[in-house]
Amino acid sequence: MTARREQAWRVLLPGAVLLVLAAGCSGKKSNAWTKARPQTFPVAGAVMFEGKPVDGATVIFLAEGKSLAATGVTGPDGRYVLRTFEPKDGAIAGKHAVTITKTTEVVERPADPEAPLPSPKITQHLPAKYADRAKSGLAAEVSEKGSNEFTFELVK
Numbered sequence: 001m002t003a004r005r006e007q008a009w010r011v012l013l014p015g016a017v018l019l020v021l022a023a024g025c026s027g028k029k030s031n032a033w034t035k036a037r038p039q040t041f042p043v044a045g046a047v048m049f050e051g052k053p054v055d056g057a058t059v060i061f062l063a064e065g066k067s068l069a070a071t072g073v074t075g076p077d078g079r080y081v082l083r084t085f086e087p088k089d090g091a092i093a094g095k096h097a098v099t100i101t102k103t104t105e106v107v108e109r110p111a112d113p114e115a116p117l118p119s120p121k122i123t124q125h126l127p128a129k130y131a132d133r134a135k136s137g138l139a140a141e142v143s144e145k146g147s148n149e150f151t152f153e154l155v156k
Contacts, residue, residue, distance in 0.1 A: 034085075037085055038068070038092045039092065039093070039144075040070070040084050040085065040089045040090045040091055040092055041090045041091065041092075041093055041142055041143070041144055041148055042081075042082075042088065042089070042090040042148060043061065043070065043072075043081070043082040043090040043091045043140075043142055043148040043149075043150065044072075044079065044080065044081045044082070044148070044149055044150075045059075045079070045080060045149050045150035045151050045152065046074070046077070046078040046079050046080070046151045046152070047059060047074050047078050047080065047100055047151075047152050047154065048078055048151065048152070048153050048154065049126060049154045049155075050154070050155060050156065051153075052078075053074070053076070053077050053078025053079075054074055054078050054100075054102060054125075054126070054154070055074060055075060055076045055077075055078065056073065056074060056102055057073070057074045057078075057080075057100050057101065057102040057125075057126065058071065058072075058073055058100070058101050058102070059071065059072045059073070059074065059080045059082070059098065059099075059100050059152075060098065060099045060100075061082060061091045061096040061097075061098055061140060061142070062096055062097045062098070062099070062133055063091070063092055063094055063095075063096055064094060064095040064096060064097065065094075066092070066094075068084065068092060069084070070082040070083060070084040070090065070091035070092075070096075071083060090142070090148065091142045091148075092142065093142050093143060093144050094141065094142060095139065095140075095141050096139065096140050096141070096142060097133040097134075097136070097138070097139055098133075098136060098138035098139060098140055098150075098152065099130060099131055099132065099133050099136050099138070100126060100130045100131070100136070100138065100152060100154065101124070101126060101130065101131045102124070102125040102126050103122055103123060103124055103125065104122070104123045104125070105120045105121070105122050105123075106120060106121045106123070107120045107121070108121065126154060127154070127155075127156055130154055138152055
């Protein structure tokens with residue numbers, strides 16, 4: 001090994017060792033913020049609109065009296081799994097107002113490539129009341145024990 005390579009190894013090897021040690025063995029990061037956050041419980045369910053599963057809807061559980069929300073997106077079968085801090089960790093225990101939305105955004109390109117793009121056209125696929133926590137009429141109570149499985153049957 002040349003002197004230059006040996007010197008590079010002496011500099012890089014301790015840094016690599018420190019990087020591996022900093023990453024930890026569990027793969028999970030833990031710091032003061034993660035230790036202080038409230039406990040969550042798994043929550044899942046389905047969204048149906050007029051008897052059919054809704055694909056691509058955003059489900060939001062808004063904790064009562066707290067500024068904390070858990071979110072999930074439905075799949076083709078209408079099923080969702082909530083996350084608050086990490087994927088699939090669920091929501092905190094307690095009462096939640098629930099909102100559900102499904103929108104698409106389309107930007108129509110003008111014929112003139114030099115023309116500015118117009119504002120996107122946003123289409124709501126569910127009644128607007130379900131997007132408003134005060135008007136949705138949807139609620140859920142997440143418990144520390146229990147299935148925490150919530151199905152929402154939406155109508156026009």
